[in-house]
Amino acid sequence: MNQPTPPLDGTPRHTEADETNVRALVEAFYRRVDDDPLLGPVFARELTGRWDEHLAKMTTFWSSLVLGSKQYRGNVQEAHRPLGDIEPQHFARWLALFLNTVEARYEPAAAVLFMEPALRIAQSLQLSKFGWDYRIPEEQVALLAALKRMRTGKEATDPPARGGGEPFPARFVGRGAGED
Numbered sequence: 001m002n003q004p005t006p007p008l009d010g011t012p013r014h015t016e017a018d019e020t021n022v023r024a025l026v027e028a029f030y031r032r033v034d035d036d037p038l039l040g041p042v043f044a045r046e047l048t049g050r051w052d053e054h055l056a057k058m059t060t061f062w063s064s065l066v067l068g069s070k071q072y073r074g075n076v077q078e079a080h081r082p083l084g085d086i087e088p089q090h091f092a093r094w095l096a097l098f099l100n101t102v103e104a105r106y107e108p109a110a111a112v113l114f115m116e117p118a119l120r121i122a123q124s125l126q127l128s129k130f131g132w133d134y135r136i137p138e139e140q141v142a143l144l145a146a147l148k149r150m151r152t153g154k155e156a157t158d159p160p161a162r163g164g165g166e167p168f169p170a171r172f173v174g175r176g177a178g179e180d
């Protein structure tokens with residue numbers, strides 16, 4: 001994050017998210033997931049015949065978070081509950097691929113808007129899956145703290161975000177479809 005690296009294919013990084021580049025991010029990320037020896041088989045097993053639906057849903061999900069488009073209706077915890085064979089290494093790989101894909105495509109100020117919720121939701125999914133006394137890997141904790149410092153440092157004059165002391169992704173992570 002601190003060391004800007006040249007974009008992989010010479011394309012400038014986006015300074016802001018929009019519908020088109022969110023869709024492209026989602027497609028690029030799941031191409032890498034699909035190719036990954038650890039994650040690929042899990043997603044192939046779960047999403048056979050449903051990839052298009054998944055990509056559309058994930059585009060809506062990230063647009064809701066990052067663009068505030070408020071279209072996503074779902075329950076992230078419930079969606080992952082059936083995945084019984086997921087281990088800490090799966091989360092580490094998911095995060096590595098996601099953070100890396102985001103970093104290659106967005107300038108840091110925009111990248112943070114994807115990275116922070118991804119890390120928070122990953123933490124919440126790991127605690128649900130591995131038990132509430134599971135210790136989140138130190139590098140995830142440290143990265144989340146660094147991203148938060150970066151965001152709050154840059155946006156110190158913002159009004160209190162998302163109100164009510166609600167943890168940022170709670171409305172996406174914990175509630176049932178259709179609730180608001």
Ligand code: HEM
Pocket residue numbers: 039042043046047054057058061073074075076079080083086090091094117118121122125
């Ligand atoms: C070990 C890491 C992960 C694995 C293996 C995994 C796997 C999956 C699979 C297979 C689905 C499709 C469920 C279905 O439709 O049957 C899914 C859905 C989803 N995942 Fe993950 N996931 C992981 C981590 C994450 C993380 C960290 C996030 C945080 C952004 C996330 C966000 C979502 C969302 C929003 C959905 C759609 C939920 C819905 O149906 O409304 N996933 N995931």
